[in-house]
Amino acid sequence: MTESTDIPTPAEDPAWHSVRCLFRHQPDIYEERITLWRAADLDEAIALAEADALEYARDVNDAEYLGLAQAFRLFDAQVGHGMEVFSLARDSPLEPSEYLDAFFDTGTERQRRIMADGNPPDAR
Secondary structure, eight states, X not given: OEEOOOOOOOTTSOEEXXXXXXXXXXXXXXXXXXXXXXXXXXXXXXXXXXXXXXXXXXXXXXXXXXXXXXXXEOSSSSOOTTOOOOOOOOXXXXXXXXXXXXXXXXXXXOOOOOOTXXXXXXXX
């Protein structure tokens, strides 16, 4: 479990937190899931997210919660359009293209590519 720096908030006005949890599905599929929670601090947000993660894993066939929860305290009290909901910084000596290939675009992601014109490649 890792945490971002938490700024204390009054207990009567819990802050918004996002928590990223990691799951393994069969066969050999990994999922990162980010959920949003109102909580007094990071520990409470992680506890809520982990309880949800266990339920989610039970509800999804062959899913396993891997015990990784990374929390982020949102800076704004109101959730709104375009606001930052998760941030994780990582030190790396890799060049940008190598970094993207190593951590975010390995070629095995289950995602749809969108071209610069906003359409998927097969919609041309």
